[in-house]
Amino acid sequence: MVEANDVxxxxxxxxxxxxxxxxxxxxxxxVSFVIRAREVFGIAGESGSGKSMTAFSIMRLxxxxxxxxGGRVRFKGEDITGASDxxxxxxxxxxxxxxxxxxxxxxxxxxxIGDQLSEPLRQHAGLNEAQAREKAIELLTRVGxxxxxxxxxxxxxxxSGGMRQRVMIAMALACSPDLLIADEPTTALDxxxxxxxxxxxxxLRAGIGAAILLITHNLALLAEHxxxxxxxxxxxxVETASTDELLSNPLHPYTKALLGSMxxxxxxxxxLKPITGLPPVITGERKGCAFAPRCxxxxxxxxxxxxxIREINAGHEVRCLLFEDRA
Amino acid sequence: xERDSFLSEMLRSRKAMFGAIVVGLIVLSAIFSPWLxxxxxxxxxLLGRLARPFTTTAxxxxxxxxxxxxxxxIFSRLIYGARVSLLVGSVASLIAGTIGVSLGLxxxxxxxxxxxxxxxxxxxxxxxxxxxxxxxxxxxxGSGLINIIIVLSLTQWVTxxxxxxxxxxSVKEKEFVLAAKALGFGPVKIMWRYVLPNVFAPVIxxxxxxxxxxxxxxxxxxxxxxxxxxxxxxxxxxxxxxxxYLVVAWWLATLPGLAITxxxxxxxxxxxxxxxxxxxxxxx
Numbered sequence: 001m002v003e004a005n006d007v008x009x010x011x012x013x014x015x016x017x018x019x020x021x022x023x024x025x026x027x028x029x030x031v032s033f034v035i036r037a038r039e040v041f042g043i044a045g046e047s048g049s050g051k052s053m054t055a056f057s058i059m060r061l062x063x064x065x066x067x068x069x070g071g072r073v074r075f076k077g078e079d080i081t082g083a084s085d086x087x088x089x090x091x092x093x094x095x096x097x098x099x100x101x102x103x104x105x106x107x108x109x110x111x112x113i114g115d116q117l118s119e120p121l122r123q124h125a126g127l128n129e130a131q132a133r134e135k136a137i138e139l140l141t142r143v144g145x146x147x148x149x150x151x152x153x154x155x156x157x158x159x160s161g162g163m164r165q166r167v168m169i170a171m172a173l174a175c176s177p178d179l180l181i182a183d184e185p186t187t188a189l190d191x192x193x194x195x196x197x198x199x200x201x202x203x204l205r206a207g208i209g210a211a212i213l214l215i216t217h218n219l220a221l222l223a224e225h226x227x228x229x230x231x232x233x234x235x236x237x238v239e240t241a242s243t244d245e246l247l248s249n250p251l252h253p254y255t256k257a258l259l260g261s262m263x264x265x266x267x268x269x270x271x272l273k274p275i276t277g278l279p280p281v282i283t284g285e286r287k288g289c290a291f292a293p294r295c296x297x298x299x300x301x302x303x304x305x306x307x308x309i310r311e312i313n314a315g316h317e318v319r320c321l322l323f324e325d326r327a
Numbered sequence: 328x329e330r331d332s333f334l335s336e337m338l339r340s341r342k343a344m345f346g347a348i349v350v351g352l353i354v355l356s357a358i359f360s361p362w363l364x365x366x367x368x369x370x371x372x373l374l375g376r377l378a379r380p381f382t383t384t385a386x387x388x389x390x391x392x393x394x395x396x397x398x399x400x401i402f403s404r405l406i407y408g409a410r411v412s413l414l415v416g417s418v419a420s421l422i423a424g425t426i427g428v429s430l431g432l433x434x435x436x437x438x439x440x441x442x443x444x445x446x447x448x449x450x451x452x453x454x455x456x457x458x459x460x461x462x463x464x465x466x467x468x469g470s471g472l473i474n475i476i477i478v479l480s481l482t483q484w485v486t487x488x489x490x491x492x493x494x495x496x497s498v499k500e501k502e503f504v505l506a507a508k509a510l511g512f513g514p515v516k517i518m519w520r521y522v523l524p525n526v527f528a529p530v531i532x533x534x535x536x537x538x539x540x541x542x543x544x545x546x547x548x549x550x551x552x553x554x555x556x557x558x559x560x561x562x563x564x565x566x567x568x569x570x571x572y573l574v575v576a577w578w579l580a581t582l583p584g585l586a587i588t589x590x591x592x593x594x595x596x597x598x599x600x601x602x603x604x605x606x607x608x609x610x611x
Contacts, residue, residue, distance in 0.1 A: 090511060100506055102502055
């Protein structure tokens with residue numbers, strides 16, 4: 001059993017609905033997971049599987065059409081699902097920080113990098129202008145920007161994509177948060193920069209001891225950097241396990257299919273296996289398993305019986321009828 | 328490519344230069360009226376009534392632009408009249424801008440019912456002719472410089488509000504606004520530091536055009552006798568007074584008319600260029 005004070009984030013049966021024409025999409029449908037202090041927890045899934053919605057639900061930054069329909073989010077023991085807007089503002093950027101997908105548009109074009117870095121420090125840490133500036137320069141040095149004192153006066157358009165993402169990381173880490181949510185932090189960057197950015201995140205995690213929630217569609221990336229991984233499909237977590245366990249012993253057919261569609265250097269023979277079809281968008285009631293139409297191991301009952309999540313081995317949970325009898 | 332500085336870019340455009348020089352001269356004459364005007368604009372000289380431009384009256388006073396029906400020097404009155412026009416034009420635009428920009432930001436960023444309420448208010452405002460509002464408000468409050476400024480700001484804020492609202496609607500969906508929320512900034516800070524600076528360029532352009540419009544509107548109200556008291560020289564008032572003498576002394580009405588036209592053209596030319604300068608989409 002995990003010690004309560006060791007848990008940074010606990011998400012319990014989270015439901016998020018997104019209003020669309022003629023109904024509500026089950027964006028996040030009963031997601032539960034726990035992130036311990038200093039842990040890197042990864043969420044994998046296709047576009048539209050609800051991984052970003054999970055992140056935005058935790059931050060309470062859902063789009064106007066979205067709402068949290070049920071469940072609990074506990075941050076260091078504090079229930080923040082019902083917290084006041086003011087409390088959330090105090091937490092965001094200070095205790096919980098977030099990095100976004102597209103660094104090209106995540107910075108305010110009209111202010112200098114130094115100004116933007118100082119902003120959260122002045123708001124949350126109560127530093128004055130000179131102190132904040134000094135800290136900003138220090139942060140830029142830490143994320144590996146050359147000549148930080150001079151670059152402080154640059155505007156975002158004078159920075160490359162990789163440098164902007166470094167600035168975003170510096171801003172997110174300004175107040176040494178307990179939890180860093182990285183939503184596809186390298187999708188918009190090229191592969192060499194991706195490597196640098198992720199090692200930077202890991203390096204900084206060691207420095208400030210934050211837990212990290214890493215969200216991406218790139219399983220290889222998760223395999224390299226995460227302690228544990230959850231695989232999401234159609235708003236639900238279908239499998240959670242430690243990285244080693246998930247890679248060596250994937251149980252859910254979807255996880256297997258994802259791994260099978262991933263190119264690997266040491267397997268030279270054979271073609272990659274694509275997953276045919278598209279993930280569904282679930283609006284009404286769930287009927288059976290959401291993956292059933294695309295599943296290679298489909299049984300008759302998959303169409304009608306909704307699988308529940310079960311713990312198969314220690315810390316290895318799966319949502320599939322194939323394993324229902326074993327539990 | 329690096330853009331040239333504001334000044335060198337402006338020097339290259341003839342339009343902008345002309346506008347800037349005209350506006351500059353008028354601003355200077357408004358500021359330095361007491362030193363530039365050859366005579367006291369109120370001093371009457373009944374012996375030298377309706378003197379033609381470029382004449383010297385019997386008592387040896389030279390009048391560049393002639394005199395009016397009370398023998399007052401038109402040139403001096405025009406110089407002093409610039410004060411009223413520019414003061415009303417700029418202050419009313421500033422107040423209208425402040426109201427319009429604030430309401431537009433709130434409407435666009437907060438949205439929902441507040442947005443609808445503010446936009447309906449705009450519709451109501453646009454549905455009423457400004458002159459009708461002006462006449463009724465001035466009839467209640469009485470005329471005077473401050474009341475004129477209030478009335479004209481009330482009629483000008485809508486343009487600002489609409490433009491800022493539409494800008495805010497698109498800026499608030501930008502990722503950097505989401506990033507700002509993720510950093511824990513409140514709505515006021517986001518509106519002020521993230522949305523407003525990114526929608527400000529069109530506001531400057533509207534402001535220049537609104538100054539021109541307000542100057543014309545003030546002249547119209549002066550012409551109708553609703554503006555400053557007759558003792559204060561104003562271009563609109565001079566135009567109205569001169570109208571009666573148009574057949575015998577054309578310069579009484581023509582010269583203030585020209586002054587209004589020139590100012591408005593100057594401001595508009597400058598605003599035109601400013602719009603091109605501030606809009607990167609028009610840059611080649």
